[in-house]
Amino acid sequence: MSPSIYNPFTRLNFSNRTCFLTGQALTSEEEKVQVFPAWLMSRYHLEDKVIKLLDENYVGYKDLKVPCAASVNEQYLIPLENTVANAFDQGYEAVRELDETILFQWAGKLLYGIIFNEMQAGIRQQHAQGEGFNISQALIHKFSHLHLMLQSINLPLTFEDFKPFSLFLFKVNNPENEFAYRDEINTLTFSIRVQDFGLIICLQDNGANRRYHKELLEQVSGDTLHPIQFEEICARVFYSAYLFNRLPEYDVLPVGDEIYIESMPLRGMSSKPTFDDWMGKTYGQVLENFWKKWGLLLFEIIKNPDHPMSFLFTRDGQKISAASIDLPL
Template sequence: MKSEINFYTNFKEETFDDNTCFLCGRECEIKTTEHIFPKWLQHKYDLWDKRLIVTNDTTIPYRNLTVPCCEKCNNEDLSKVEEKFQALLERSFKNLTFEDEQIIFQWSAKILYATRYKELSLLVDRKNPELGNILTPYELESYSALHLFLQSIRFKTTFHEPKPWSIFVFNCTDDDFFYHNNIVGLCFSMKFGKIAFTIVFEDNNVIEDFMFGLKKLKEYPINFPQYLEINAHLFYSAIIKENAPKYYTTYNDNSKEINVNTVGVLRSRKWNDKEYAYLLDQILTSCGIDIGHSTWNPDGTITSFLIDQNGEHLTRKLFEK
């Protein structure tokens, strides 16, 4: 990579302390606090005093989910992304261009990466501090590609096909905010009332192609259990990835531009219906939905909420090319 040190500090050189910017990796001359879930989002959906479950199954108030950030990254680069993302949300993510998807990718990747970055400073057990923190810098290194892609917030970047993400947009019937993720699958979903999106990172757009039928669901207003079932499909598709694609990235010091190219292809192991049903059960239970039995039935079928008004399974319609 040409002149890498000139545009960001990579994982081998970063210190990960409270005076280091989580985005550019440099020591902050003027330190500010970046809210992982932006203030406008917290106020819009009354999240300030609500709590998010982190990796060790403890909770933290949304308002306390902050990371150190230098003044330029916070007040210039990230602010521009927030403005553009809000504009996309205002139009319900309709008719997304490649550039629009890149904004969603940047906004989402910041949330996922910064949440994990925050866990570097959170204790596994506050009563037993000798157990250490939830995450170590070594473990965070698995997010090095995502961290590198986040530099597209700071510099003009060209992501060459295949793009390192898959995005799905849905229309929902209720007005509640909802967020959940899957760390193993490197994906998450966020529901802004009646509009929602789910994103999978570093899949080279394979899951969007594999789950093409779910793209059509934006034509169907879906209820909350249906929304969760859709995410179970997408999260499981991400979980069964067998490898992480490699990326060749160059930085031009003169033009201040980044180019990202994919090396190799994504491989996934075979879909297992019983494993998928177990994940769906977990997601439903975590959201307080009890159907009285597992979604995996003795005859090998899976209970589904994706039924249309005529009682027909939507997936049969959706996956007809």
């Protein structure tokens, strides 16, 4: 008999009495795990820092939690965290050696934990106003599929000849102890820049964004980037994730004790390109947000809207070396 898949979005079940990953009933509302793991918060001194949620409220990193059965945490989540923490400790080379699916599971569990807290906040807010909870079907589609893929952590779930994500990993000359984290919930895109590396993952695109940026990846392959160069790549990927106009569909095939996930073709019945048109001015606005640390303003970035400022390439397409960039790390 095949193991059972849990879908909290069927009944919008985000109770603190139900394990976020398996759906099993909990004995106490205190049975929880941190969204940002304790090792990460300790290493980068996040315990007293705050993160901004979609409702514009700030919440402490340490206060973001999800309900989780103790047995699930001990058997699946703690080993996952230990594996990733050990690799992060060692840096880029160790992270590069990890199975990409492990990084996807780790990043996905973190981002889904934020989504879970956003859902709880939205439900509380609308109930307080006497309204039923409302969420777009497109978001339910994305979030439920992310949750399905996350169950590869605890179930014998196999991705059949595809990866549900695009993963980008770069060596970066980061300042010591810097912690740079971003996410975009609507596009399920995640980035983190720590140690001597930067990691970006589009969690629900079936590899489309990696294919989209194939030429860029080939050009910077093997390079150690200046942080502003990594943030420029982040801006490009976050923007292309916004332009990605498909909602991936999957077939779930239980076979004996295994569950196989097959991806449907992204093109589907549409003749429309997979990505909407790239707009230089809009991209420049995204880039300004990623370059805030260096104080670069939009009018400088898009002085020529057809050729926004770049620290990766010159106007004639030549690669810019990190060593030649005269900006603080």
